Amino acid sequence: MNHLEYLAVIAFVSLCAFGVNLGFRLRILRRWRELFLTQLSIVVIYLTWDTWAIAHKNWFFDTHQIINVDVLPKVPLEELLFFIVVPLTVILSYQALLKLTGWQQDGESQ
Numbered sequence: 001m002n003h004l005e006y007l008a009v010i011a012f013v014s015l016c017a018f019g020v021n022l023g024f025r026l027r028i029l030r031r032w033r034e035l036f037l038t039q040l041s042i043v044v045i046y047l048t049w050d051t052w053a054i055a056h057k058n059w060f061f062d063t064h065q066i067i068n069v070d071v072l073p074k075v076p077l078e079e080l081l082f083f084i085v086v087p088l089t090v091i092l093s094y095q096a097l098l099k100l101t102g103w104q105q106d107g108e109s110q
Contacts, residue, residue, distance in 0.1 A: 005065045006078040010085050017089040024096045038091070039084060046083045050075050 021028055028035060053059035054074045061076050069077040 002064050003067055006076075007067065007081075010078060010081045013089055014085050017085065017092050020089070020092045020096050024092075024099050026092060026095045026099070028092060028095065035088075035091070039087060042087045043080065043083050047072060047075060047080065050079060 020026070050059060051072055051074075061074075061079070066076045066078050071077055071080045
């Protein structure tokens with residue numbers, strides 16, 4: 001069961017993000033282009049860094065805590081999911097705070 005630990009954390013964070021999106025009715029997908037470009041840039045930057053760090057033996061993954069499916073050489077699927085889910089959760093948290101405080105962004109009401 002240890003090999004599912006990283007996935008379990010990602011699933012929990014995903015569930016929280018889904019809850020925030022529904023609870024605050026954020027409708028994050030209405031700005032899907034900006035979301036996609038943001039997510040893409042994060043994934044490219046951090047997967048590049050991971051690949052470099054792994055190649056230079058500065059970073060590694062415990063094979064007992066992952067499912068051992070690589071998206072890049074020695075970069076597990078869980079890492080890709082992490083770089084998608086965690087930034088999305090940050091974006092949703094920021095949008096929720098904007099909505100809670102009543103602040104406006106780009107002239108539109110939240």
